[in-house]
Amino acid sequence: MEVHSDSFMGMSRIHDIADHTKEVSDLLLHNSEKRMAKRAAFCITGIGVLFLSFLLGLNTIPAFADTVSSVPWLNTLTSHLLIERGFKDTGNSSYRNECNLTAISDDLTLSLPYVIADEHNLIFFFQPPDGILTKEDDYLKLSSLTLSDADTGKEIKTITSFSSVSKVSLLENKHLFLLKTRIDGQGKQFPQSLTLTVSFQKISLKDASSPLSEQDTASDSILNEIGPFTFHLTLHDFVKPILHSINQAETIAQQRFTISSLKTYPTGTEILVLFDDANASFIVDMDFSVKSEDGTLAKLPDDRIRADYEEDYSSAIFFIEADSFEESSSETLLLTGISLIPKEKEYITIDLAAKTMSPSPNDITLLSIEEKDSSITLAFLLNGSSVYNPFAQYFLDSNGLSHSLSNSGTTIEKGTDGSTMITAFFTLTPPPDGLVTLRRTNSQSVSVENPVSITLPAFEE
Numbered sequence: 001m002e003v004h005s006d007s008f009m010g011m012s013r014i015h016d017i018a019d020h021t022k023e024v025s026d027l028l029l030h031n032s033e034k035r036m037a038k039r040a041a042f043c044i045t046g047i048g049v050l051f052l053s054f055l056l057g058l059n060t061i062p063a064f065a066d067t068v069s070s071v072p073w074l075n076t077l078t079s080h081l082l083i084e085r086g087f088k089d090t091g092n093s094s095y096r097n098e099c100n101l102t103a104i105s106d107d108l109t110l111s112l113p114y115v116i117a118d119e120h121n122l123i124f125f126f127q128p129p130d131g132i133l134t135k136e137d138d139y140l141k142l143s144s145l146t147l148s149d150a151d152t153g154k155e156i157k158t159i160t161s162f163s164s165v166s167k168v169s170l171l172e173n174k175h176l177f178l179l180k181t182r183i184d185g186q187g188k189q190f191p192q193s194l195t196l197t198v199s200f201q202k203i204s205l206k207d208a209s210s211p212l213s214e215q216d217t218a219s220d221s222i223l224n225e226i227g228p229f230t231f232h233l234t235l236h237d238f239v240k241p242i243l244h245s246i247n248q249a250e251t252i253a254q255q256r257f258t259i260s261s262l263k264t265y266p267t268g269t270e271i272l273v274l275f276d277d278a279n280a281s282f283i284v285d286m287d288f289s290v291k292s293e294d295g296t297l298a299k300l301p302d303d304r305i306r307a308d309y310e311e312d313y314s315s316a317i318f319f320i321e322a323d324s325f326e327e328s329s330s331e332t333l334l335l336t337g338i339s340l341i342p343k344e345k346e347y348i349t350i351d352l353a354a355k356t357m358s359p360s361p362n363d364i365t366l367l368s369i370e371e372k373d374s375s376i377t378l379a380f381l382l383n384g385s386s387v388y389n390p391f392a393q394y395f396l397d398s399n400g401l402s403h404s405l406s407n408s409g410t411t412i413e414k415g416t417d418g419s420t421m422i423t424a425f426f427t428l429t430p431p432p433d434g435l436v437t438l439r440r441t442n443s444q445s446v447s448v449e450n451p452v453s454i455t456l457p458a459f460e461e
Contacts (some may be wrong), residue, residue, distance in 0.1 A: 042230040059240060079157070095239045095266040103229035108132065110198075110229040113176070119189035119238045120319070121267040122147075124179045124196070133167040140165040140177075144227060147181065150193035150232055157184040165200075168445060186308055186317055192235045199227030224355040242459065250452050252338055255279045258314075259452075265398065268304075268321040270453065275314055280343060282313040283387075287337030287445055288320070291453075293427060297334060317408045330458045334451035337402040339388075339443045347396075352434040364390055364442045367423060377407070378436075379425040384444040387412065387422050395428060403428065 001249065101112040111127035142162040154389065158181040163169070165177045175376045179198070183190055202224040241263040248259040256276035263270040275283055287309065288300040304321040350357045350366070357366050365381040380390065387410055394402045409427035415421065428436065 017451070024231065038067045047177055058404045083317050095236070096165075097233070097235050099231075100231060101231050101235055103231050105227050105229050107180060108226060110227070112196075112233070114233050114236065115233065117190070117235050117238065118241070118267055119266040119267065120270070122190060122194075123267060124181075125176050126179065127176055128170065129226070132202060133170065133206065136167055138167060139203055139205060140200045140226070142179065143201045143227065144179070144199045145179070146197045148195045149191045150195045151191065152232075153195075156194075159181060159184050161303060169443045180321075182306055182319060184308075186310065190240075191233075191387075192237070194235070196231045196233065197228050198231075199225060199229070202226055239266055241270075243458070244290070244457060248452075248454075252335075252448055252452070253281075253340060253446055255281055255283055255340065257283060259454060262456065263452075264457055266322070266459055268319055269459075271318040271320065273316050273318065275316075277314070280333045281340040282343060282346065283316075283338050284309070284341050284440075285339035286316075286335055286443055286444065288318075288454075289334045289336045289451070291332040294397060297336075298312075298335075300333065322459070331456040333456060335448060335454065337445040339445050339449050341440045341443050346440050348438050348440065350378065350436040350438065351428055352436065361440070361443075368425065370415065372438055374429060375427050376430050377425055377427045379423055382422040382424060382444075384422075385420065386444050388442040388443055388444075390424055390440060390443045391426070392439040393426075394439075396439075397431040398433055398435050403431075 035064070080082075095116055095118060097115040097117055099112050103110050103112075107127035110129055110145040111171055112124060113127060113415050114125050114199050116123040116125075128140065133399045141164055142160070145160055161180045163177065170177065204224075213395065244262040246259050246261055248256055250259065256279060258274045258276075260274050262273040263272075273286070288305060290300050291297055300320070304323075306319045306321075307316055308319070309316045317439045320331075322331065323329075345359050345361055348357050348359065348361065350369075352369055355366065358405060363383045365383060367379040367381045368377075370377045370379070382388070382390065389410065391405075393405050393408060394401055395405060405426040405428050410426070411425070413421040413423070430436070
């Protein structure tokens, strides 16, 4: 893809294929699973358009794989979630809810034998319908999930992660697969009576040897919707978390913060971090590594960590999923990087007519402004190796009114010289005066010279 300073030539193509991104990524993931038998795909709502031309680099160039691992759905190709972590024998733990429920849809039966639960996290263990994955190239992906309070009917906002299900993974994991959800928002907790409605898609790769007349030229796969399946379940009283007061004060890159406390749950540990109001910059993200017993460091896999920030960046809760749901043990984390946004550059105004932005951040370049019909697409070059979504999914007009962005995404272009170009883009309906104000929500990560150590204690009932 050729990029010019005044025009992002590939933008129309990006829009054309954006709707197929999830399907393409899932197909590529399936092929990746055949090479990496015990890796799982961590599927979350996210952004990204993957160009097929650079996929080979994921397997042949470690540095490139490290770069793309931070893209939400590209992370599925490089994540290190071991599925069996969730399938260890959970014994008679009080947080294991024996359900033995079944739901039927179109003569297919989905079983829910048990759930591991605490007030903030639910891990559902499913057994798929018999014979649903008949070929080695068949697999399931999550299509939709709705959780609601069974007593009030009110839907519950959750953050969901799901490992793609292949025939191989089922054989390796006692014919079970898991789905993980965390309640969205600080201070909220799940009710004990829940209604779960879930649907999946069965994806079958087409037989390349079949006549072209029998193949759908628009896709290399056949998609079949499975479900919806509905379960009504009542959970045990949640096990109380164990609170550990820390009050560990730290300063990194002249920004002060306090690791206030830890809460250990059956499913993992919550780390509460308070940020100093006097800081010149917002700390908008933190990078953690795991220290093994022999002292070596490994980046904490993205599928094991979730962050919940207060809107004003005054505090954050980092949830670190347990490495095992049964054999709980202590673990040492090291804070190895942070992402900063100067407070005076939290909001950036784009003048669409002049093609300028003010103030101009060091890590982002306005690449192009492309008008099509009644909308405008903005593209930004991210000046660094990290892949992230730099802006909130809305913009403010000159009157302070909020408007949503659409077609947002991130592209990665692998150059012939080994360089990587990372571009973020989104589409909006321009306001009459052509002035658009965006809110920064992320930035390039800064390495920490002296990593901060945090010990995650084992959960003990």
